[in-house]
Structures are given as structure tokens and as C-alpha cells.
Amino acid sequence: MKTKKQKIIRILIGIGIFLVLLIVLFFAFRNTILDKAIDRIANKMERDYDSKFTVKEASFQGLTGVSMQEITLVPKGQDTLFSIQKMETSVSFWHIITGNVQLGTLHVENGFVQLVKKGDVKNFGKFLKRDASEANLSSEKSEKRDYAELAYNLISKGLNLIPTDMNVKNLAFRLDDNGKKANIKFNELRLADKQLETSIRVQTNTFTQRWKIKGFADPRNKKADIAFTNIDTGAIKMPYFDERFNLKSSFDSIRVNVENIDMSGGELHIDGFSSIKNLTVNHIKIAKKDVVIKDARFDYHLLLGEDFVLVDSSSTVMLNKIKFNPFLEFNTEEDTIYKMKVVIPEMKAQDFITSLPEGLFTNFEGMETEGNFDFNLSFIFNKNKPNDLVFDSKLSKNGFKILKYGEANLSKLNGEFVYRAIENGRAQRGVLVGNANPNYTPLSEISPYLRKSVLTTEDPSFFSHKGFITEAFKQSIIKNIKTKKFSRGGSTISMQLVKNVFLTREKTLSRKLEEILLVYILENNRIVSKERMLEVYFNVIEWGPNVYGIGEASNFYFQKHPSQLNLNECLFLASIVPRPKGFMWKFDDQGNLRDGAVKMQNYLTNLMLRRGVLTADDTIYKSFPVVVSGRARSFIRIKEIDSTAIDSVEISDEFDF
Incomplete structure (x- = not known):
């Protein structure tokens, strides 16, 4: 028994001696090891990224400190990616041995990081590329990735690289995208006793500001509470985006809080909150004017598993x-x-x-x-x-x-009003929606064939839905996801009516959101009857170039009153609702409907027969041709059009029945 204990003691002593020798050797040759490490990095930069990495002087300071002078990285033939005049940092020796690298202190003076794009050439482009073997390996691993473990490792390693004692002076981040420039200079950034404070100067081609970041930061315990504010008066403007994307945005302050990051039972929990004051955004695709959110806050509880x-x-x-x-x-x-x-x-x-x-x-x-x-x-x-x-x-x-x-006074639909279409941002001639207008046509005087045809093509369930068709939305979402673009909408007659009478034709987020809310209010509060909505719809929608309302349309195409329209004429009018200005594309240079347009009419007729909207007696005169006799005929005669233009159009592209 005693002999066994003695052997264990001797082994432990031997291990201790070996570790001591290892430490002594490390400290004896550590500057040589540091030089070799820098050489390996330089060789990798040159071999893999065609870039030159240099450190003019590097040495250990004290037990764990490292000091480096004039550190640069320059891609071949490109602008310098980064340059730092002086950097000092300390790393725990024991953490290096265990592989859990943690920066203790970091002091940086006088440097910059710059991203430059000239034409299509980027000075950072070579660092974004991966070879095919790396991409395939990443793809194979992605199928087996553990989201919780992956996120926790990334967060832990990232936070470990944030020192607990940091002082950065005169470090700039520069961006030059073909002349669109932004220079964010950290005059001083200090982190001491878990308190973070910075002074930042931001300069672009359009403005100059001074910012401040201040708050609590404890990277080792994975907690933070930081506020981002403006030193100068006024809101903080976001640089670069105004020139690059024509997106103007600003805010008074942002606060970010991380309360908890905990890994237990194979699941990662992240808790905290973020808030923003007076966020202002301006972009042509969002709205015609500034969009302002005065106060917003997100209290988040994120959960990641395998x-x-x-x-x-x-x-x-x-x-x-x-x-x-x-x-x-x-x-x-x-x-x-x-x-x-x-x-x-x-x-x-x-x-x-x-x-x-x-x-x-x-x-x-x-x-x-x-x-x-x-x-x-x-x-x-x-x-x-x-x-x-x-x-x-x-x-x-x-x-x-x-x-x-x-x-938007929705109740005006119940009385007379003047409708003005908006074309290219300009209001068109006024059209009186009321009996004083000789072209105005009450619903009862519109051919039932036209009512049935338009309802079939545009909104078959108009009289039963409440402004929206859930199934149509579903199919629209499915198709948009499959095609990865907004290739199909789920618009109802209610939505078209609101868009025509109360909104513009601008393709903005604002207009679409307003359309949805206005339709809901209109349909769910008994403001206007369905019959009145349909009547106004027929009398305001565009049927051709500068042709508004079914009264004008009947005369423009057929020199008839809307009550006199036959089935084929109604089918034709229903077919041009989605693209009224292009009606002439449905005719050849002799004024006859093209084969594609005839097939469309036959398809629509059979659909209406199957649904019971038409009877066989309604189609007795179906073989009669559509003869355009009104002013519209002059538009057809001046067009020489390739017959494949219409024949190649799929039915589903024009109508969502």
C-alpha cells in the first residue's frame, strides 16, 4: 500500500517538474514563439488572401502582457485594410493552456480600419470568399448543427475577446463606397470597473455629429446595459444609408440591455430588452413623408435548442x-x-x-x-x-x-362625390359619382352579364366576405414564397375600391397598410352596403385611356348604354379590368379578337357555367364576334402587334379566379 502511494507521489512530482520546466521554457523562449506566431499569420494572409500582414515590433511585457507596434494588413494592389500604431494587451497564461482565451486588458492608440470599394473591386473582397471544399464542408455540417451550442460558443468566444479593462484612443472606422463616405472615429473608448464610456465623431459627405455610448458592461458574466445618445443637439443620424440606399433615418436614443445568457439542459436562454426613442425613417418605398415612431421597446426572451x-x-x-x-x-x-x-x-x-x-x-x-x-x-x-x-x-x-x-371619410361613398384618379402622382380630371353625371350608371342599369363577369374574374365571393378572402391570402403567400417575389396578390373588389377612391397608386408600405385597415373598417362597421360599394366600383374604375366608369366605357368601345351590353362584350370588358390601357393588345390589325383573347373568353364562360352563374340559354349568341365600334377602334387600327404577345399569356397571370 505504501509502495503504491509512493509511486503516485513520484508521478505527481514528475508531472509538476515537467509543467515547471514547460513554463520556464515558455518564458525563456516566449518572444521567439511570438515572432513565429506572427510569421504564421503573415504566411497565411499571403497564401490564402494575397495580403501582406506586418508587425514592426512585438514583445512580451511582464508575465502576460503583449506589446505590438505598427500593425498593418494590406491586400495586394488595394487600399490598407487596417493599420494600428500601438496595441498592448494581456492574456491569462492558464486560459491559453486550457484553450479558453480571455483578454484581460487592451490599450490601442492611433489606428484605423477601412473598407473601400472602387467600382466592383473591394479591398475586403478576398476575405469574403471561400473555396468549394470549405463551402461543401459547411453545408454538410449545417444539417447537423446544434443551434444552442453553436450560438453559445460564438457568444462566449466573442465576449471573451472583450477585455475587462479597455482604453482605445483615436481609432477610426472608415467606409468609402465609390465616393459615398463615412468616418466613425472613436476619440476615446474606456471600459473600467464594468463601466463603459465613449466619445465618437461621425463625419459623412452630408453631416458631422458627435455621439456617446455609456453604460454597464460585464463581458465575463455576460451582462450589459448600454445607452447610445447624441452629444450635440438634435437626433442621431444614421450615416451611409442616406447616400447608398436613399434611406434617411435618425433617432434620439437607443438602449440595449442583456440581462441573462445561460446554457442549461442543452438549451440556451437569452433575456433582456431594447428600446428606441423618436425613430424617424424616410424612404420612397415606405411612405411619401417621414415615418415617426415616438417610443418602442422589445422585452425579449430568446430560446435556442438543438x-x-x-x-x-x-x-x-x-x-x-x-x-x-x-x-x-x-x-x-x-x-x-x-x-x-x-x-x-x-x-x-x-x-x-x-x-x-x-x-x-x-x-x-x-x-x-x-x-x-x-x-x-x-x-x-x-x-x-x-x-x-x-x-x-x-x-x-x-x-x-x-x-x-x-x-379618409368612408361614409362619403353613400352620397355624391367627385372622383379624381391619380396617374404618375398627378390628379386627373374630376368624375362626378352621382346622377348629375350623364355617364353615371346605377347598378340596376348595368348589364347583369357584366356584373357576373367582373365578379367572377375579380372577386367571386364579394357578397359573402368581409373585405378579405383568407384562402386567397394563403395562396398568395404560398406563390410569393415559391417564386421568392411578390408575384401574386389577394386583392378583393373592396380593396380595389378603397385604393381607387381614398388612396394613391404609389407602391409603398404605407399605402398597403392603410388599404388593409380602411377595408376592414369599411366592411365590418356597416358603413356602406355591398350593392352601393359595387355600384361605385363600376363607376370609378379605369376601363381604358382616360376612360373612367362603365358609362364612359360602354360608349367608348361599343356606343351603347351599359344595360345593352351582350355577353361577349361583357366578357371582353371584364378581361381588361387588370390592364385597361392595354386593351388594344387583344385585337389584330383587322379589329378582331386574337386567338388568345378568344380562348380566355371561352375559359371564363365555361367557368361561369360550371359555377351556375350562367345557363346554356345565356350562351345562344356566344358565337357572335366582339365588334368595337366606338372611339376605341382608332386605338386598335394604329397598332401592329406580334400575335404571340397575347397568345403566350397564361390565364393564371391575368386572373386569380
Whole structure:
């Protein structure tokens, strides 16, 4: 027994001696080892990235400190990627041995990092490329990745590289994208005793500002609470995006809080919040004017597992007075599935109206309501089973009532008003919607064939839905996802009416959101009857170049009153609703319908017969040709058109029946 203990003691002593010798040798030759390490990095930069990495002077300082002078990285034939005059840092020797590298201190003086693009050539481009073997290896690994472990390792390694004691002076980040420039200079950045404070100067081609970042930062315990504010008066402007994307944005302050990052039971929990004050955004695709969000906050609870990433429903989003609970999930356990649920608990309708971002819902500004509502939305998409898409929404009202309309007075549809179409941002001639207009046609005087044809092509369930067709939205989403573009919409006659009468034709996020909300209010508050909506629709929509309303259209094409139109003429008119200015493309140079247009009419007729909208007796005169006798004929005669232009168009491209 004693002999065994003695052997163990001797082994431990031997290991101790070996470690001591190893440490002594390391400290004896550590500068040589450091030089070799720098040489390896330089060789790799030259071999793999055709770049020159140099360090003029490098040495150890004290037990764990490293000092380097004049560090540069220059891609061959390109602008310098980065240059630092002086850098000192310390790394725990024991952490190096265990592989858990942690920076203790970091002091940087006088340097810059710059990203330069000249034409299509980037000085950082070679660092973005990977060879085929690396890409294939990454693809193979991605199928087996553990999202929780991957995220935790990345976060841990990243935070370990943030020193607990940091002092950075005169370090600039420069961006030059073919003359679009931004220079963000850290005059001084200090992190000491877990307190972070910076002084930043931002300069672009269009403005100069001074920013400040201040707060609490504890990288070792994975916690932070940092505020981003402006030293000068006014809002903080975002650099570069205004010149590069014509996107102007600013804010008063941003706060980011990380309260907890914890890995347990194979799951990663990340908790905290972020907030922003007076966010202002201006872009032609968003709205015609500035969009302002005064106060927004996101209290997040993120959860990552082996095969999922989700935002837990205990998270909350505050948008002014609007508060809701989002649930988002990406899951690859069996199939690739995307889930989204949004729950808005019961709230005052007026609080909702006043909380809408300024500039995004101009037609609602000034609206007054009473009562409450709550809302639920559910969305599930299986990438491998796209046709099983789930899209459900439910809005419940409690005493909801509109006391005063905003800019869009929906009740005007019940009386006479002047309609002006908007073309290329300009209001067109006024069209009186009322009996004083000789071309105005009441619904009862419009050929029933035209009513049936247009309803079949544009909105078969118009008289039964509440402004939206859930199934149409589902099919639109499915097709848009498959084609990876907005190739199909789910527009109803209600939506077209609101768009024509109250909105412009601009393709902005603002206009689409306003359209959805206005349609919901119109259809769900008994403001206008369905019959009246359809009557106004027929009398305001465009039927050709400067032709508005069915009264003008009947005369323009056939020199008839709308009540006298036959089936074939109605089928033709229904077919041009999506593209009225291109009606002449349906005819040859003799004034006869092309084969493709005839096939379209036959398809529509058979569809209406199958649905019981038409009877066999209605088609007795179906063989009669469509003869354009009005002013429209002059448009046809001056066109020489390739016959394949229409014949090649698929039915589904023009109509979503």
C-alpha cells in the first residue's frame, strides 16, 4: 500500500517538474514563439488572401502582457485594410493552456480600419470568399448543427475577446463606397470597473455629429446595459444609408440591455430588452413623408435548442400605447417549419389609432373612436409542405364605434362625390359619382352579364366576405414564397375600391397598410352596403385611356348604354379590368379578337357555367364576334402587334379566379 502511494507521489512530482520546466521554457523562449506566431499569420494572409500582414515590433511585457507596434494588413494592389500604431494587451497564461482565451486588458492608440470599394473591386473582397471544399464542408455540417451550442460558443468566444479593462484612443472606422463616405472615429473608448464610456465623431459627405455610448458592461458574466445618445443637439443620424440606399433615418436614443445568457439542459436562454426613442425613417418605398415612431421597446426572451430557435411568447413589444406578445419559431426537428403568432390583448381602440406611426397612416390622423378590441394572428409554414400553410386571424370588438373619421371619410361613398384618379402622382380630371353625371350608371342599369363577369374574374365571393378572402391570402403567400417575389396578390373588389377612391397608386408600405385597415373598417362597421360599394366600383374604375366608369366605357368601345351590353362584350370588358390601357393588345390589325383573347373568353364562360352563374340559354349568341365600334377602334387600327404577345399569356397571370 505504501509502495503504491509512493509511486503516485513520484508521478505527481514528475508531472509538476515537467509543467515547471514547460513554463520556464515558455518564458525563456516566449518572444521567439511570438515572432513565429506572427510569421504564421503573415504566411497565411499571403497564401490564402494575397495580403501582406506586418508587425514592426512585438514583445512580451511582464508575465502576460503583449506589446505590438505598427500593425498593418494590406491586400495586394488595394487600399490598407487596417493599420494600428500601438496595441498592448494581456492574456491569462492558464486560459491559453486550457484553450479558453480571455483578454484581460487592451490599450490601442492611433489606428484605423477601412473598407473601400472602387467600382466592383473591394479591398475586403478576398476575405469574403471561400473555396468549394470549405463551402461543401459547411453545408454538410449545417444539417447537423446544434443551434444552442453553436450560438453559445460564438457568444462566449466573442465576449471573451472583450477585455475587462479597455482604453482605445483615436481609432477610426472608415467606409468609402465609390465616393459615398463615412468616418466613425472613436476619440476615446474606456471600459473600467464594468463601466463603459465613449466619445465618437461621425463625419459623412452630408453631416458631422458627435455621439456617446455609456453604460454597464460585464463581458465575463455576460451582462450589459448600454445607452447610445447624441452629444450635440438634435437626433442621431444614421450615416451611409442616406447616400447608398436613399434611406434617411435618425433617432434620439437607443438602449440595449442583456440581462441573462445561460446554457442549461442543452438549451440556451437569452433575456433582456431594447428600446428606441423618436425613430424617424424616410424612404420612397415606405411612405411619401417621414415615418415617426415616438417610443418602442422589445422585452425579449430568446430560446435556442438543438434544432430550434424561437422568440418566446412571454416576450412583449411596446409601440407607443400598443402592446402585444409575439411568438416566432424556426424549427428543423423533422421538417423546416416557420411559425408566427401575435396576440394583442384587449385595448382601447383610440389608443391603437393614436399609437400608429406618424406618416405611415395619414388617412387615420384625426380619427376618433370608442370601445375596445383584441387581435390574434397565427401563421405556420412548412418548407417541405408549402400547400399546408396556416394563416388565421381573428379580431374581436367590444363596443367599437367610429365617432369621427380621419382624412379618409368612408361614409362619403353613400352620397355624391367627385372622383379624381391619380396617374404618375398627378390628379386627373374630376368624375362626378352621382346622377348629375350623364355617364353615371346605377347598378340596376348595368348589364347583369357584366356584373357576373367582373365578379367572377375579380372577386367571386364579394357578397359573402368581409373585405378579405383568407384562402386567397394563403395562396398568395404560398406563390410569393415559391417564386421568392411578390408575384401574386389577394386583392378583393373592396380593396380595389378603397385604393381607387381614398388612396394613391404609389407602391409603398404605407399605402398597403392603410388599404388593409380602411377595408376592414369599411366592411365590418356597416358603413356602406355591398350593392352601393359595387355600384361605385363600376363607376370609378379605369376601363381604358382616360376612360373612367362603365358609362364612359360602354360608349367608348361599343356606343351603347351599359344595360345593352351582350355577353361577349361583357366578357371582353371584364378581361381588361387588370390592364385597361392595354386593351388594344387583344385585337389584330383587322379589329378582331386574337386567338388568345378568344380562348380566355371561352375559359371564363365555361367557368361561369360550371359555377351556375350562367345557363346554356345565356350562351345562344356566344358565337357572335366582339365588334368595337366606338372611339376605341382608332386605338386598335394604329397598332401592329406580334400575335404571340397575347397568345403566350397564361390565364393564371391575368386572373386569380
